[in-house]
Every structure is written in structure tokens, then in C-alpha cells.
Amino acid sequence: MTARVLGRLLHADIISGSRQCWHRSSSAWQRSGVSTSAALMQQPRLTTHYTRNPREQDDRWTDQSMERESYPADVVIVGGGPAGLSAAIRLAQLAQAGGKEMTIVVLEKAAELGQHTLSGACLETRALDELLPNWRDLGAPIHTSVTHDKFALLTETGRINVPILPGMPMYNVGNYIVRLGHVVSWLGKQAEALGVEVYPGQPASELLFAEDGSLKGVATADSGIAKDGSPKDSFQRGMEFYAKCTIFAEGCHGHLAKQLYHKYDLRKDCQPQTYGIGLKELWQIPKENHKPGTIEHTVGWPLDKHTYGGTFMYHFEDGGECLLSLGLVMGLDYTNPHVSPFKELQRFKHHPSIQPTLQGGTRLQYGARALNEGGLQSLPKLTFPGGCLVGCSPGFMNVPKIKGTHNAMKSAMLAAEAVYDSISSNEEAETVEPAQYEETIRASWVWKELHAARNVRPSFHSSLGLYGGLLYTGVFYMLARGKEPWTLKHQGTDSESLKPISECKVIEYPKHDNKISFDLLTSVSLTNTNHDHDQPPHLTLYDDQVPVTRNLAVFGGPEANFCPAGVYEFVPAESGEGERLQINAQNCIHCKTCDIKDPSQNINWVVPEPGGGPAYNGM
Secondary structure, three states: OOHHHHHHHOOOOOOOOHHHOOOOOHHHHHHOOOOOOHHHHOOOOOOOOOOOOOHHHOHHHOOOOOOOOEEEEEEEEEOOOHHHHHHHHHHHHHHHHHOOOOOEEEEEOOOOOOOOOOOOOEEOOHHHHHHOOOOOOOOOOOOEEOOEEEEEEEOOOOEEEEOOOOOOOOOOOOOEEOOHHHHHHHHHHHHHHOOOEEEEOOOEEEEEEOOOOOEEEEEEOOEEEOOOOOEEEEEEOOOEEEEEEEEEOOOOOOHHHHHHHHHHOOOOOOOOOOEEEEEEEEEEOOHHHOOOOEEEEEEEOOOOOOOOEEEEEEEEEEOOEEEEEEEEEEEOOOOOOOOOHHHHHHHHOOOOOOHHHHOOOEEEEEEEEEEEOOHHHHOOOOEEOOEEEOOOOOOOOEOOOOEOHHHHHHHHHHHHHHHHHHHHHOOOOOOOOOOHHHHHHHOOHHHHHHHHOOOOOHHHHOOOOHHHHHHHHHHHHHHOOOOOOOOOOOOOOHHHOOOOHHHOOOOOOOOOOOOOOOOHHHHHHOOOOEOOOOOOOOEEEOOOOHHHHHHHHHHOOOHHHHOOOOOEEEEEOOOOOOEEEEEOHHHOOOOOHHHHHOOOOOEEEOOOOOOOEOOOOOO
């Protein structure tokens, strides 16, 4: 099948691994002391997605053909971000150098490459220098080099400036401030120039297995399903992509990677992954407030000493515009369910040392995404029969640097080399496991960098909180270069960290002024998010009753606070008794925070129909 014909046939599929995850039923919650009222049971169904309501048990699907087109490739890459495209480029380079024909397919859920990409972003070009040494001649959208670093500890009304010296995690002179979505779009063009088949708007949604248990590929998502779960006249089945090796570059908390961890027990020898949420705004500011090439990071206020996190402000130019990337990153192991990361960002901007920079400016974009913060301790086994994990999917971010793109790209390049060698030496095999990747990543500069930083994040769990973490970073990370003989452990999962609402203090957030700070829904409108509202919500629940019977009753409904897009909303129940959860799935910006932070682990994020999600412009 030619790529042109394939392009006309592509649709997509939304199957996820929810069947492999545990399910807390309403009866289980009743046994734990939480009652389920009859009125609650009469509320409208929230979860109509077929991953929770099998179509083979639904009479409405009886006469519907479920056959799918298939497409054989040598390598399929799930995810068209920095890691996925780096893997594709490196594979194509190796095939070209070896005189081999290799079919390389990249499946990306965003309608266009880069539209789901969000990062600060301060780019360390080390991996790019290795992948495409002539990137400047190729017209990479990488222009503003970092010339000045600033770092400060904020109090509510003041700041303590801290000098940044070479070797410190926040030292960025020589790096570049970029709009990472534009870099991703450019990487896609480089991949296509090398013969890679790149298909945006095609979310991979189902794992396909061979008879021997190895992974043989993925299927893309179905389209044309009504909100009640029935087929529309426009229903189209997704496609099956078979590969000798499938590379997963889904990004943080990928919904297919979750299934792979379970299927192949990839996390048996590592600590639980921990996460943060990053929220970002892009501003155009007056020229007199602009300091191109300047990077500023802060810790402290508005977060308390026991909440891990900080802020960033990056000044850069693009197309003659004076732009500022501004944002907040905070750990998802916070304990107070009243916390709203979005509102923490809004009040940060009113700090006396921050607001003057924004005065007279215009906010252009907003967005959010989750980040892996577990580091070396939380890396799973990276390979399995038929595939491997690269980039932010397994979690290669350097937490104290707040950077992961360079490590993600390098991990993908090393994986590509192992995949190429495995296929070349096993040409008759249906599927291969690129086992060499585990060895080469451990021998690389990526592993060395993560090993040195491995204890920074866990050090914040002492009674000193922020101050203990800063002390550790200054003494052991800086002076000992992370060579201490011990490795600190993380403290459980982020979903377990919330305290009951009865034990927590209410947070009084200031009202937005629509000049510096803004309301949530106005902010979401800047993401250009779009989903066909007449499709089953892709925020699926294992039990529709749990959000009210447990999350609301015990934790005050934290999903309404931690979601940065207003997806989850508690509204009066139709029965007149209490409240019910409303899921505004069309608002979802694909950050995955809900899947991570839900204290009941009742939410399973799966891909929506093709093309859905935010449409960031160089975020």
C-alpha cells in the first residue's frame, strides 16, 4: 500500500488499557464506609466509552462491520514529539547509510505536528548537535541564545536574589530559548525529507499482540461514535499498523505505556513515578520591559515550603515580537485538595517583582501538561518483545534543570540505533526486542546526568521542605557532583498524597483582574482546544459513582481544582439531592493530570477521536 493511499484511508481508534487496570466498584466504596444513594445511581451516565462498555455487548453495534485496514512497516513510532521524530530521523539516517530500505511510520495524535507540544522552553542543543550537526543551515527555528540567568527566593512581597554560577542546575548561558512546537514542526520536515512517513491526526489507541505474546503493532482510533456510545452514519474503523519494532514516544504518562507496564511488568524493579504539572502562558510585552536572552527562575511564594515547585520567565524574540514565556511548575504530591495550580500561577503574576514586566502586555496563549519528576529511580525497564520506550514516556527529565528535551532526544537516538541493529541482524523475525538499548542508555551522558541529579527531588521530602532541598542541592549536587553513595527514595504515589478536606485549610485565592490574571475558561479559550462534543468522553471512569461518593465526600472534589482546563465540575444533581460530577471533555488539553492525581485512581484518560485536543502555536 502506498503512503498516498494510506493517507486517504487513515482514520483512528480509541481502545485503551482500562480493562487491565483495577476497578473500584461502588460496592467496594460502601464496604469502606461510603454510602451510595439511590438518587446518585439515577444520575446520567458519565462513561459511555467502549473501553468501559464493550461494543460486543451492545445491540446497537450488532450489524456494524469492525474490520480494519492493515499496514505493515518495519518500525512504527507512537508520538511525533522531539523524541519520536529524533528516533525516526536517526533510523532513516542509519538505513540510508547502510543502503537498506526501511519503512518508518510516525503516528501523532495532534492534527498538526507541534500542536500538542508544550514546554518552557530552554533548549540544551547537545542531542540536536549529534543528530543534525548542520541544524543552523537547515533553518531550525532556534535563534535566541541565553545570555543572562537570574534566580530568586520569593516571599509574599519581597525577593532574595541568588547568584547563578556555571555548574548550577539553573545555569543556562549557551542554551536557547525556543518555541518547542515550532522546533517539532521543523523536525517533522527533516524526517519527511529522509523518507519517513509522518501521519498527524492519528492517535494510536490499541496495542496489538502476536501469538507469541510480543507486541506486533498498534491500531489507530475509530471515529464517528455518538456521545451515548452508538455508531453514527459516519463511523469509520481505525487502521492496524504492524511493525517489527514499535517505539513509544507518547510523552508523560502515555495511555498505551500504562498498559505496557502492566503487560510486561516493566516497573517491577523501579520506584513509582512521581509527577509535576507545568502551566505556561505566552505574552507579548512592551519593548521597554523586554530583556531578550534573559532567563529567570524563582522558588518559594506563592507555594509553601512543603510544596515542590517554582516559576520561570524566558525573554525572547520571534518575528520581531518581544515575547515572554512565563509559567509555574509544581509537584503533584501536594497535600491540600483546595490547591489550584492554575490559580497559583495567576496570583504569582501579581508579585511586586513580576507584575511590572507584564504591565501593558498582552497574553497570547495558555496551556498545561504533566511532567515526569521521578528521575533515575523511577525509570522502568525500557524494552520488551516487539518494542521500547523513549523520551518523556519512561521519564528522562532532569528535575533540577527543569529540562528533558535533550535527554528525550538522545534516548530516542540510542533506541533507534538498537532497533536498527536488531532488525538488521534478525531480518526474518516478525518482531524484535532492541535489548542493546538498555546497555547503551546506561553508558550514555543521559544516564550520567540523571544519576548526578537523582536525589534532588526526594531531598525536598525532609521536614525542612524547600529549604532542605536547596541545602542538598547546594552541598551535594554542586560540591559533590551528585556522587554521594546513597540513593533517596520517593514517598509513594502522587494520588496517595492528598489529605481529607476536613484536615486542610481553605485557600482564599484573589480575584482575577483581567489584565495580569485571568479566569480559567478565558484561559482555556487561548489553547484553541477542539473536540467534537458528540463523542463519548475520553475521560473515562471505572465507576461513575466514585467522584461523588468518595472524591467529593472525603476530599472535596479535588478534580475540580487540579484540572487546568475546567474539565471536571460539580453541579447540582437533577434529583435536587446533593451534587453530581459533570465532565466537560471538550475542554481537555491532554495534560493527563487527572489520570495521575485522582485520589481514587478512578479516571482513565484515553485518546479522543482523531484531531481532538489543543492547537498550540509554538508552545
